[in-house]
Structures are given as structure tokens and as C-alpha cells.
Amino acid sequence: MNNEEFEVGLRGRLYLLVGALMPLSFSLASVARPLLAVAVGVQAGILAIIPLVSNIAQIFFRPIFGYLSDKHGRKIFISIAVLIYATGYIIYSIAESPLHIIIASFVIGIGIGCLWPALMALSAEIGSNARESLGSLLMLSFLGSLIGSVFSGFVAEVFGWRETYMLSALVALCAFLVAVMLKEPSMKREAPDIRSSLKLSYKIAARSVTRINSIGLKPILSTYLPVILLDLGLTQTIIGVFMAFDRLITSIMQKVSAKVSTKKLFRIPAINLLSLGALLLFITMASYHNLLLAISSYITYSVGAGLLPTSELAEATERAGRAKGSGAGGFGVALSFTRIIASSIATAGGSIEIASLSPVISALLASTLAFMFLSIIGVIKGS
Incomplete structure (x- = not known):
């Protein structure tokens, strides 16, 4: 394998790094998320509204972005999704009311709905064995989530809840730089209406x-x-x-x-x-x-x-x-x-x-x- 082939192969697998970094960025706020929400006025008894709003956004946007990535390619929507995530984290970091928390959760839900259909589809396309590729992607995503969760309490305690979200946004921006360098396979896009x-x-x-x-x-x-x-x-x-x-x-x-x-x-x-x-x-x-x-x-x-x-x-x-x-x-x-x-x-x-x-x-x-x-x-x- 020459240097050019190695570089192309490496850039083609950068989606795995994005797949690990984004769950890490999200789970870093595992401790800060409910504590910040309560601090700005969300009642503890209805904290479930945070994942609820996110999942509602995902149910609506996942199929739409899945279709768009089929039609226009994966890389662009992976890159856009990472920026949407970062926007949601920044809204969290400056939230002053329950409404801000709900908006931030909805925005992150849009990011999730944009990222994962494109990332998963790319994984299924890029390797000779789709199941192996998808297995690697999901393994690294769960591993990223695990690492973020392990450090979430420490980060929240040492840096503070709002600063934790800024750190999550920073991780997301690092993932954006990786996504920009990503190379997806050249293929004719055929999407149904x-x-x-x-x-x-x-x-x-x-x-x-x-x-x-x-x-x-x-x-x-x-x-x-x-x-x-x-x-x-x-x-x-x-x-x-x-x-x-x-x-x-x-x-x-x-x-x-x-x-x-x-x-x-x-x-x-x-x-x-x-x-x-x-x-x-x-x-x-x-x-x-x-x-x-x-x-x-x-x-x-x-x-x-x-x-x-x-x-x-x-x-x-x-x-x-x-x-x-x-x-x-x-x-x-x-x-x-x-x-x-x-x-x-x-x-x-x-x-x-x-x-x-x-x-x-x-x-x-x-x-x-x-x-x-x-x-x-x-x-x-x-x-």
C-alpha cells in the first residue's frame, strides 16, 4: 500500500472517530445535565422532559436527514450535525430558564437525528463487510459514551455545570474538524422520492x-x-x-x-x-x-x-x-x-x-x- 492509498484509507475511517467523540461529548454532561436543569427552574419530578423533547425531535428528523444523506451524501450532514450538537451545548451553557433547557434539548435532538443516519449509512457503505463496520462504529460509540460518563462527575465538580457544556462543545468542534477531513466513497447517489x-x-x-x-x-x-x-x-x-x-x-x-x-x-x-x-x-x-x-x-x-x-x-x-x-x-x-x-x-x-x-x-x-x-x-x- 502506497502513502496515497494509506491516506485515503485513513481518511475514510475517520467516521469512527466522529462516532466515538460525539457520544463522549454528550455523556460528559451526564451529571451536569439534570443538575443545571434543576438549578434554572426545571422541577426534579419532570426531568424526564429533557430526553422526551430530544427523542421527539429525533423521531421527526432522523428519517428526513436519512433521506437527505441518501440524496446528497453523508459527509455534509455529518459535519452539519456536529455543529448542531455544539450549538445545543452552547445553549445549555448559557441557559437561564426551563425554556432554554427545552430548546437546547430539542436542538441536540436535531443534531442526533442528523448525525446518526448519515454516520450509520456511511459505515454500512464504506467497508467490505457492513456488519463488521457497523459493529466497529457502535462499539466505539458506546465506548465513547462510557468514557464520558466516567469523567462526567469529575468534570462537573471541578469545572462547573455550564463549563462542562462548553467542554462538550469543544469536543464537538474537534469532531467537526475530523468530519471535515473525512473522505466518503465516490458513488452515484440514488434516493427514492x-x-x-x-x-x-x-x-x-x-x-x-x-x-x-x-x-x-x-x-x-x-x-x-x-x-x-x-x-x-x-x-x-x-x-x-x-x-x-x-x-x-x-x-x-x-x-x-x-x-x-x-x-x-x-x-x-x-x-x-x-x-x-x-x-x-x-x-x-x-x-x-x-x-x-x-x-x-x-x-x-x-x-x-x-x-x-x-x-x-x-x-x-x-x-x-x-x-x-x-x-x-x-x-x-x-x-x-x-x-x-x-x-x-x-x-x-x-x-x-x-x-x-x-x-x-x-x-x-x-x-x-x-x-x-x-x-x-x-x-x-x-x-
């Missing part, structure tokens, strides 16, 4: 909702898990290590999924259902204060759910043909939709307190049972 593209995205989303909904529980688990583990007798330090280990498992499983998802025995709906079953066992064991079985069953859930993103995304982009941005957009819509459903059901379940269980256990139980019902539908459809 926008109506057909949006229809394709939402069709893929509807299919994925029943197949990978266990992933949608991850955000509410990150909220409730510390409370449950603390009640089981673990210290805050151990809980932090365990949650980092959970993210590490998710990251590692992306490469595993890329290799095993082509096997005949690999069935996404079945794995999704088994993952939810493991989570249900975790909830049961936690309610009985059985720490060992609770931890074991949660790790089983984490492994199973970790196998799903790469495999389902690969299938979504394969089903979309050359309109891979629309396929990736549909996959993203499914994730956002399941997160909204999970948050809504968990909120309702927590207020009802099922069978005299604690509000936290009730919240998780309600959302898990609802998703198991959806998953059974997915298994039936897939059989």
Missing part, C-alpha cells in the same frame, strides 16, 4: 420496535438501577463501577454481534424476548433482595440486549438497499419511540405501585411486561 423514503423509514421503525425494544429500557434503567442496587446493599462506588461495566459489556457485544448475527440460530426477536425475560428475573430477584441472582440476571440482560443494535441496524440498512440513510433513520426512530414508550409506562407504573411493590420496582415491572408483550408479537411475526 421523499415520500417513499419517509414511508420506508417508518416501516422499518415499526418492524424494529417489536424486535429490539429491550434496548429502549436502557435509559430508564440508568435512572432506576442505582436506587435498586443501593437498596440491595451496594455502595455508591460499587454501583458506579457496575454501571460502567454494564456499558462496557454493551460496547464489547457489538463486535460479537457482528460475527454471530449471520448464524442461522441467531434470531433477533427471540434474543430480545430472552433479554426481557432476564430483566424480569432481575426485577423479581431485586424485589426479594437476592443480590447474587439479581446481578447475574441483569448481566444476562445486558449481554442479550447488547447483541441487538448492530444486528438490527445491519438488517435495516440491508432492507433499505441503496437508501441506507433511510434505513438507519428508521432504526433510530424505533430506538427513540421505544424510549418514549418506556419512560411513559414507567412513570405510570411507578405512580400505581403494582402489588404493593416499591415505586421503582413497579415502574420497571410495568415497562418490562409491556415490552415483553410487544416482543412476543415480534417473535410471532418472525416465525
Whole structure:
């Protein structure tokens, strides 16, 4: 390989660095995000409005930007998306009211909706093995999120909440410089009309909702898990290590999924259902204060759910043909939709307190049972 070929190959893989830097920039504010929101007047009881607003933006914009990236190329929208992220972070850093927080969250949701369909589609196009490429991208994105989360508390405490967001914006601007140097493969862009593209995205989303909904529980688990583990007798330090280990498992499983998802025995709906079953066992064991079985069953859930993103995304982009941005957009819509459903059901379940269980256990139980019902539908459809 000569120097020119090496440079082209290296520039072609810079999307992986963008895919790691952007989750890192977002997760750096994991601690600062709720604390700053409360400080400017958002009531603690409705903090869920922050991810809700972001996910609503994603549901709307992912298919649109997926279509546009199919038509006009990936690099331009990756670059634009990174700047949108940075804008959202800057709005956060100067926020003085709940409205500013909502606007910032919506802007970041637009950035997410713009970035990931293009980035995922590029990943599926750029390598000889789409599943391997997507597995590498998702592995690095989860790894970036893990690193950001590990340092989020330290950064918020040392620099301050607003300064944390400025640091996130700086990381995003570094990602922009990387995106500018990115080289995408030369190919003729063929995209269906926008109506057909949006229809394709939402069709893929509807299919994925029943197949990978266990992933949608991850955000509410990150909220409730510390409370449950603390009640089981673990210290805050151990809980932090365990949650980092959970993210590490998710990251590692992306490469595993890329290799095993082509096997005949690999069935996404079945794995999704088994993952939810493991989570249900975790909830049961936690309610009985059985720490060992609770931890074991949660790790089983984490492994199973970790196998799903790469495999389902690969299938979504394969089903979309050359309109891979629309396929990736549909996959993203499914994730956002399941997160909204999970948050809504968990909120309702927590207020009802099922069978005299604690509000936290009730919240998780309600959302898990609802998703198991959806998953059974997915298994039936897939059989």
C-alpha cells in the first residue's frame, strides 16, 4: 500500500472517530445535565422532559436527514450535525430558564437525528463487510459514551455545570474538524422520492420496535438501577463501577454481534424476548433482595440486549438497499419511540405501585411486561 492509498484509507475511517467523540461529548454532561436543569427552574419530578423533547425531535428528523444523506451524501450532514450538537451545548451553557433547557434539548435532538443516519449509512457503505463496520462504529460509540460518563462527575465538580457544556462543545468542534477531513466513497447517489423514503423509514421503525425494544429500557434503567442496587446493599462506588461495566459489556457485544448475527440460530426477536425475560428475573430477584441472582440476571440482560443494535441496524440498512440513510433513520426512530414508550409506562407504573411493590420496582415491572408483550408479537411475526 502506497502513502496515497494509506491516506485515503485513513481518511475514510475517520467516521469512527466522529462516532466515538460525539457520544463522549454528550455523556460528559451526564451529571451536569439534570443538575443545571434543576438549578434554572426545571422541577426534579419532570426531568424526564429533557430526553422526551430530544427523542421527539429525533423521531421527526432522523428519517428526513436519512433521506437527505441518501440524496446528497453523508459527509455534509455529518459535519452539519456536529455543529448542531455544539450549538445545543452552547445553549445549555448559557441557559437561564426551563425554556432554554427545552430548546437546547430539542436542538441536540436535531443534531442526533442528523448525525446518526448519515454516520450509520456511511459505515454500512464504506467497508467490505457492513456488519463488521457497523459493529466497529457502535462499539466505539458506546465506548465513547462510557468514557464520558466516567469523567462526567469529575468534570462537573471541578469545572462547573455550564463549563462542562462548553467542554462538550469543544469536543464537538474537534469532531467537526475530523468530519471535515473525512473522505466518503465516490458513488452515484440514488434516493427514492421523499415520500417513499419517509414511508420506508417508518416501516422499518415499526418492524424494529417489536424486535429490539429491550434496548429502549436502557435509559430508564440508568435512572432506576442505582436506587435498586443501593437498596440491595451496594455502595455508591460499587454501583458506579457496575454501571460502567454494564456499558462496557454493551460496547464489547457489538463486535460479537457482528460475527454471530449471520448464524442461522441467531434470531433477533427471540434474543430480545430472552433479554426481557432476564430483566424480569432481575426485577423479581431485586424485589426479594437476592443480590447474587439479581446481578447475574441483569448481566444476562445486558449481554442479550447488547447483541441487538448492530444486528438490527445491519438488517435495516440491508432492507433499505441503496437508501441506507433511510434505513438507519428508521432504526433510530424505533430506538427513540421505544424510549418514549418506556419512560411513559414507567412513570405510570411507578405512580400505581403494582402489588404493593416499591415505586421503582413497579415502574420497571410495568415497562418490562409491556415490552415483553410487544416482543412476543415480534417473535410471532418472525416465525
